[in-house]
Amino acid sequence: GGLRYSKTWLENASSPSAAAKAIKAAGYATDKNYASKLINHITSYNLTKYDPVYSGTNYTAKVAKSGATYLYPTDHSVSPKKSYVTAGQTVTVTKTYTYYNGKKRMYLKGLGWINGEDLNTGSSQAPSAHTSATVSGQMKILMHSAAIYTSTGAKSSAKSVKAGKSMMTYGLVTINGAKYYRVNSASADQFIKASNFDGSPRKLKHNAYLYNSKGKRVGKSKWLKGSSHTVYGGSVKIKHKQYYIVGLNQYVKKGNF
Template sequence: MKRRFLTGLATAAMLTSVAVPVTNNMFLSNQAVEASATSDAFLSKVSLQAQKTSKKYGVYASLMLAQAALESGWGTSTLSTQANNFFGMKATGWTGATYSVKTAEQDGNGKTYYIVAPFRKYISYQASFDDYGLKMRTTLDNYGGLRYSKTWLENASSPSAAAKAIKAAGYATDKNYASKLINHITSYNLTKYDPVYSSDVYTVKVAKSGATYLYPTDHAVSPKRSYVTAGKDVTVTKTFTYYNGKKRMYLKGLGWINGEDLNTGSSQAPSADTSATVSGQMKILMHSAAIYTSTGAKSSVKSVKAGKSMMTYGSVTINGAKYYRINSASADQFIKASNFDGSPRKLKHNAYLYNSKGKRVGKSKWLKGSSHTVYGGSVKIKHKQYYIVGLNQYVKKGNF
């Protein structure tokens, strides 16, 4: 794909590149506010789609969002508004609807020229992001290898590394493409949409017999690699925890497996003489939480912020509530289990998803009567109470 610059980019996209007099402070202030509003609106609109594609295809959500922002001018280009095409995906090999638009190319010397070309037209935002994910996983190079494999979650050490890899693989002709993507990722804190990665190593039992897979993707995307049987001890060496709390874990020598296929919890409370035998289990903290002692008193240890992966060492009941022991099997430090595991609640009203800034995420809604996992107590965002239902996902408390 050589097309990178759409001529339909709107003013919001130009705000980050147009030179302005440094003496015009009022203009600069207005410019910054408008650019921020445009980027916030865009991320509220498509961040969830990026997170879903990240989980399905094992690619960085931050890289997708940076590319989508760069390619579509924060969702203002004609191609994105008329065809839901956020990545400049041309219609080559495409049998669906198309949309033609004037586009800029760069030759080998960096000189820009223009052509009119047909591009893919999608029925939804999600279809655009998923088509990008499919491209990253399945496109072959001239030698029959997987062209973008170095951008994958399991192969790229960071979103910046993935950005350099996608440029090296020839995704764009723009010589500064990688640096532009990295700038977007860092300037707009896009890594917060990526799955949480952990390299902690521990042993756990298989809960359900089944296949393991070559990639940390949806099973329909990845070839099978091996097979495990229920009750077998396996060693976890890598874990990705996604926006909805779901995990994919790499079993040493065996391949990737979904977290629910492993026994990652314990119902037996550790005691002074048995704690050394309790296996540590990795969990992600979905709700910021205080640390307690075994008597139920708040510890002097600083509270832990949501999104952190933590080792837990069995569960205990303190004053009628379930807690997980943390840090080590003998430490007198506990966190309420509801901050990790959550509890099911049924919606009394239709509800929308919001992010941590109180901005609505996407257009889809959860229906009245449906049940969802809620983590910890309610939190206040801009004077309103919300429940946490996933990483950076909130629903108004009054809807439950």
């Protein structure tokens, strides 16, 4: 089945965690914790930095060379063809994925996906980065439940977001000395503290066990004193004890850091 893993494809998976769960659902892995282990790997090694950056900016461009357009933004050797464009034709770009190696795939309105090098996107057509039309974002997993703030650093009336949610983030800003991501492309005034997404490395002062959100110990393995781990956001209280979040549903006692 060529489509067995279709839920993991870029255009069908809202986030790395959705793709990991889809692999599991497709029956790839026998380990029932496969999805959560994969998600932890993605977050602890910051593998999301290899994710394509999505932009929803619309502009017109001219086709540089004639050829097919494709149904998906994936590798064109595995994607069915959708349509055809001719050199010199004017097209409207509505979506762009920029990959970590600099390559781009663009979606042409009504036509399908094309490789960036097949388009002329000279400075005359592409909008400048400063126009309000530019909306490029990066998908991140929120690791720690978080309040939404305004651009002045005040708590917004919007309701808090729970940990585990995949969100598009739009650029890092500093407000009152703390780093935030803008989280709503439409409203410039919604920000979440960056440490809830990216975390910061801390060294263990003592050997430490992992706990779940109920304060129950997970497994027998322990993290060793002196090892460094990513800690997300501020400490949280579980059954009168303070813990740091170190992964999705993974906690370490605050006193160990």
